Structures are given as structure tokens and as C-alpha cells.
Amino acid sequence: MDKQTGFMKALKCRECGREYPLAATHVCEFDFGPLEVAYDYDRIKASMTRSAIQSRSKNMWRYRELLPVAGEPTVGCEVGFTPLIKADRLAKRLGIRELWIKNDAVNYPTLSFKDRVVSVALSRAKELGFTTVACASTGNLANSVAANAASAGLKAYVFIPSDLELGKVLNSLVYGANVVGIKGHYDEVNRLCAEIAGKYNWAFVNVNMRPYYAEGSKSMGFEIIEQLGWKIPQHTIVPMASGSLLTKIHKSYQEMTKLGLVSDAEYSVHGAQPAGCSPISVAQKAGLDFFKPVKPNTIAKSLAIGTPADGFYALKVMKETGGAADDVTDDEIRDGIKLLAECEGIFTETAGGVTVGVAKKLIASGKIPANDSAVLCITGNGLKTLDALVGHVGHTREIRPSLREFEALIEAETKSPTAA
Amino acid sequence: MATKTKPNGKSEKNQPQSTRLWLMFPPxxxxxxIVWELGQKFPLVTNVRQASVTDEIGLxxxxxxxxxxxxxxxxxxMEKLGIxxxxVEINVIES
Structure with a gap:
């Protein structure tokens, strides 16, 4: 393995194919297309066998040849290898033969799939000599950057809109990150952060480190394949914000096939969005290969990106793999959260409710045939979006400390079970 | 609002710089x-790097x-016009 580049070859423009050195850069100078990491698959093939992978520790770095760091990872070494659960009870409720849940709601250390991308971005940032890392975020990403930077001894700047809820702010402050609240509209905050990223020599995880950062998502797909017994699932349902995760799950399946780690199989990747922010799913349903930007208005805040950077590529992947997209209302999102919790004992955040709700629709409409097998990607933990459920999950029944009152309560419930 | 003045006497507001943008035009x-109008109205150099125009959207x-x-x-x-x-770094803010 090359000490400077590992198994990476170059950064490559996704539009024109021009190649760039493996630095902290993310846009093609020629056509402003996004840059992506290109690998030396011949060398990877020689090093990455099923038995080699299985002999390694159970975390996302067991697929390290296909993750963009030159040496050994130094940040987030225990991230990933989250459970893949066979969800028989939920399968029955949704009307499908076989269903699996890839549960990143219990990812380490900050309970969301963002730990995967952040550990890659920060490990690479250290290799490139950065000592300060940064991100602009309203939730999961901020938590993950703050936590992983703290554990790696990196200085962290987290930019947030100034009106963000206190709970979310505390989740980043507790790790000692420098949290900067910006007063202004979303667009203004976005532009200021782009300017800051251009001016300061910091590793901005989803700006100049984006080519490395985004690759971390592939580990979710690698794990699904291995945990299914080295098989690509027939259907994978992925929540879409920027659309990046969906494209990277597809890339992970393609890479494993190319390396001969899994046999070539037909599969479909489907996308899920909230109805209050559904530019990609609306375009997919209309058969368009471009989307129209929208103003988000949804309880699924972690999916509220009105101008999805990878929307075009996500549409392309769905078209190529025969996948479909759909969207669900706020009420359907809450129903999805409750259904997953009641059937499988997994408490997901609103984005997970979107995934479950859309899976239900796609199965009911036959776009995912009832006789097939599917994997749902659950990307975050329900404890992070408690507000969305207030007033929607029933209420406690209070009694005095008296056995008689308790028995009366049970009797009333037995007579009228729906009253509970 | 006062403009920050650099040691060489030039204000930051007047420092030359380049900005890379994605524009989305409604139907x-x-x-x-628009690009021609912009060049007439403001002393700026415009340089189109990529474009895609259909009946429904212009990028x-x-x-x-x-x-x-x-x-x-x-x-x-441009924003006032509805563009x-x-x-180029869209989605700087992630959740």
C-alpha cells in the first residue's frame, strides 16, 4: 500500500472525468462538477478478500481498502457494523415476504449514520495535516463532528442557524466545540459558510472534504452485503436529503460486485422523502431527470434540503436500478416511527419514519413486489426528535398508589381495549 | 455599516474575488x-461553465x-428577479 495515497488513485470529476491530486478540494475547476475518489481496484482485489475482511474487527474500517484514507484510520475507529435485524413482525404488517432493518440508530458514538462519514472525513483531514475541522449543521452532523473531533483532539467549529433549539445546541457544546450561531435566512447562512470554507484553511467536512466524507456512506452498503451472507438485497429503501446516501449505497454494491466479493445480481435502490420536502421523489414520479428546488416544511428536519446536491445522481441511480421514490406526510412519518417501534422495538428519528412510510407505500403499490426481500436503512435515533411525537403517542394513565385503582384500570381496559 | 480596512488601505468590500454559483431559472x-443584463448592470466578469436549459428549468x-x-x-x-x-458548495448546511 502506498503510504501517501493508500488504495486511492486521484480525485475525479463526476461530469468530465478530469483528475486532480488527493487534496482537500471538491469541485472541478473546469465545469464545477463534484469530485469523487477514484481507487486502484486491481490492487484492492489482491488485498480485500472475504476471509481478510472477516478476520478484522467488527467496525466500518474492515472495508478500509474502499474507504479514502491513505494509512490506518485515526478517528472513529469503532464506528459502524451496526445490527442488521430480520424484521418479521414489520414484514407481516407491511405485507412483504422478507424484511431487514439496517439499524444505524445505534451507531457509535452519536447514534446516527453521520458517524460513518465524519470518521472518514476527520481521519483524512488529519492525514492532510489539518488541526481544525468544521461543519455547518442543524443536527446529527454537528453532534458527530463535535464528538469525533473531541476524541481525536482536533479543534472544531460548528456553524448553526441562530434560532436552533437549545437541545440541539447543547448536543454540540457539551463536547467543547466552538458553536457559532448565524443570524439570517437559510440561503444567507449557506453562502456565508461556503465563503468561510473558502477563506480559512480548515477541513470543512462537507465542503472541501466532501469527496472523502461522502465515501463513508458506502460502509453501510458493505455491511448490509456481508450481514446478509454476502448477498446484495433485492430492494434497498434509503432516505434522501441531498441524495448522497442513495448514490453511495449503489456504489457500494457495484464495488463489491466488481471485486468479486459478491455475485452479480439484479437489485433496486428506492428513495424516500417527506412530502414537505420532496424535490427528488416528485421528479422521479414524474419521470424527470432533473428536480425543481423547494422550500422545506416538514417534521423530518434531517431530510429538509430543498436543493439536493446529489438529486440528479440519485434520480439516475433509481432509473438505472429500476428503483422508485415516494413521499409521506407528517402524520404518515409519525405512523412509520410508531410502527417500527411497536413491531421491532426500534425507536428511530423522523427520517426513519419516512423510510418506513415510503416502504409501506411502495409495497402496497406493487413497486416492491410482496414476494421479494427488502432492506430498510434506518439512519438516526428517535431520542433526537422527541418533539415530533409530543401529543401523538398516547398518554400515561395516572392512579393513586392503590391496588384497587389499578385493578379498576385493568378491568376498564379489558372491557374496552381501544380506550388505552 | 463601516467597511473593514486592510493594512494596505484597500477595504475588504473592494477586494477583487471570484465566486462560483449555481443559478436556477424558473420557466x-x-x-x-440574464447573464448579459448582469454584465451591463454590474462591473463584473461573467463566465458560464456549464448550462442546461429545458422548457421547465434553466440551470x-x-x-x-x-x-x-x-x-x-x-x-x-438575481434573487429579486426570482432566480x-x-x-457551488450547495448544501453546506447539513442536518
Whole structure:
């Protein structure tokens, strides 16, 4: 393995194919297309066998040849290898033969799939000599950057809109990150952060480190394949914000096939969005290969990106793999959260409710045939979006400390079970 | 608002710089020569790097070079017309 580049070859423009050195850069100078990491698959093939992978520790770095760091990872070494659960009870409720849940709601250390991308971005940032890392975020990403930077001894700047809820702010402050609240509209905050990223020599995880950062998502797909017994699932349902995760799950399946780690199989990747922010799913349903930007208005805040950077590529992947997209209302999102919790004992955040709700629709409409097998990607933990459920999950029944009152309560419930 | 003055005497607002943007035109503006109008209205160099125009949407990646103040004013002008203006690094804010 090359000490400077590992198994990476170059950064490559996704539009024109021009190649760039493996630095902290993310846009093609020629056509402003996004840059992506290109690998030396011949060398990877020689090093990455099923038995080699299985002999390694159970975390996302067991697929390290296909993750963009030159040496050994130094940040987030225990991230990933989250459970893949066979969800028989939920399968029955949704009307499908076989269903699996890839549960990143219990990812380490900050309970969301963002730990995967952040550990890659920060490990690479250290290799490139950065000592300060940064991100602009309203939730999961901020938590993950703050936590992983703290554990790696990196200085962290987290930019947030100034009106963000206190709970979310505390989740980043507790790790000692420098949290900067910006007063202004979303667009203004976005532009200021782009300017800051251009001016300061910091590793901005989803700006100049984006080519490395985004690759971390592939580990979710690698794990699904291995945990299914080295098989690509027939259907994978992925929540879409920027659309990046969906494209990277597809890339992970393609890479494993190319390396001969899994046999070539037909599969479909489907996308899920909230109805209050559904530019990609609306375009997919209309058969368009471009989307129209929208103003988000949804309880699924972690999916509220009105101008999805990878929307075009996500549409392309769905078209190529025969996948479909759909969207669900706020009420359907809450129903999805409750259904997953009641059937499988997994408490997901609103984005997970979107995934479950859309899976239900796609199965009911036959776009995912009832006789097939599917994997749902659950990307975050329900404890992070408690507000969305207030007033929607029933209420406690209070009694005095008296056995008689308790028995009366049970009797009333037995007579009228729906009253509970 | 006071402008920050650098040691060489030039204010930051007048420092030349380049900004890379994605513009999204709604259907009613697709046929209007916005880039030309922008060049007439503001002392900025416009450089189109990529474009895709259909009946429903126009997407243009544009580089603007000039003073920071003029770039900001040009962005404001385009937004007022109904064009969606994003830095090339769209989605800087993630959840």
C-alpha cells in the first residue's frame, strides 16, 4: 500500500472525468462538477478478500481498502457494523415476504449514520495535516463532528442557524466545540459558510472534504452485503436529503460486485422523502431527470434540503436500478416511527419514519413486489426528535398508589381495549 | 455599516474575488438574457461553465469575478428577479 495515497488513485470529476491530486478540494475547476475518489481496484482485489475482511474487527474500517484514507484510520475507529435485524413482525404488517432493518440508530458514538462519514472525513483531514475541522449543521452532523473531533483532539467549529433549539445546541457544546450561531435566512447562512470554507484553511467536512466524507456512506452498503451472507438485497429503501446516501449505497454494491466479493445480481435502490420536502421523489414520479428546488416544511428536519446536491445522481441511480421514490406526510412519518417501534422495538428519528412510510407505500403499490426481500436503512435515533411525537403517542394513565385503582384500570381496559 | 480596512488601505468590500454559483431559472425567466443584463448592470466578469436549459428549468453554473460588494449586489438582484442562487458548495448546511 502506498503510504501517501493508500488504495486511492486521484480525485475525479463526476461530469468530465478530469483528475486532480488527493487534496482537500471538491469541485472541478473546469465545469464545477463534484469530485469523487477514484481507487486502484486491481490492487484492492489482491488485498480485500472475504476471509481478510472477516478476520478484522467488527467496525466500518474492515472495508478500509474502499474507504479514502491513505494509512490506518485515526478517528472513529469503532464506528459502524451496526445490527442488521430480520424484521418479521414489520414484514407481516407491511405485507412483504422478507424484511431487514439496517439499524444505524445505534451507531457509535452519536447514534446516527453521520458517524460513518465524519470518521472518514476527520481521519483524512488529519492525514492532510489539518488541526481544525468544521461543519455547518442543524443536527446529527454537528453532534458527530463535535464528538469525533473531541476524541481525536482536533479543534472544531460548528456553524448553526441562530434560532436552533437549545437541545440541539447543547448536543454540540457539551463536547467543547466552538458553536457559532448565524443570524439570517437559510440561503444567507449557506453562502456565508461556503465563503468561510473558502477563506480559512480548515477541513470543512462537507465542503472541501466532501469527496472523502461522502465515501463513508458506502460502509453501510458493505455491511448490509456481508450481514446478509454476502448477498446484495433485492430492494434497498434509503432516505434522501441531498441524495448522497442513495448514490453511495449503489456504489457500494457495484464495488463489491466488481471485486468479486459478491455475485452479480439484479437489485433496486428506492428513495424516500417527506412530502414537505420532496424535490427528488416528485421528479422521479414524474419521470424527470432533473428536480425543481423547494422550500422545506416538514417534521423530518434531517431530510429538509430543498436543493439536493446529489438529486440528479440519485434520480439516475433509481432509473438505472429500476428503483422508485415516494413521499409521506407528517402524520404518515409519525405512523412509520410508531410502527417500527411497536413491531421491532426500534425507536428511530423522523427520517426513519419516512423510510418506513415510503416502504409501506411502495409495497402496497406493487413497486416492491410482496414476494421479494427488502432492506430498510434506518439512519438516526428517535431520542433526537422527541418533539415530533409530543401529543401523538398516547398518554400515561395516572392512579393513586392503590391496588384497587389499578385493578379498576385493568378491568376498564379489558372491557374496552381501544380506550388505552 | 463601516467597511473593514486592510493594512494596505484597500477595504475588504473592494477586494477583487471570484465566486462560483449555481443559478436556477424558473420557466418565466428562461428566455431572458440574464447573464448579459448582469454584465451591463454590474462591473463584473461573467463566465458560464456549464448550462442546461429545458422548457421547465434553466440551470447555469456561473463564475462571477469582481469586488465583493458588486458580487453581493448582483446576487441580490438575481434573487429579486426570482432566480435561485446557490454557491457551488450547495448544501453546506447539513442536518
Amino acid at each position: 418565466k425567466l428562461i428566455t431572458r438574457p 447555469v453554473s456561473l463564475e462571477l469575478s469582481g469586488s465583493r460588494g458588486d458580487i453581493k449586489a448582483a446576487i441580490k438582484w 435561485k442562487v446557490e454557491p
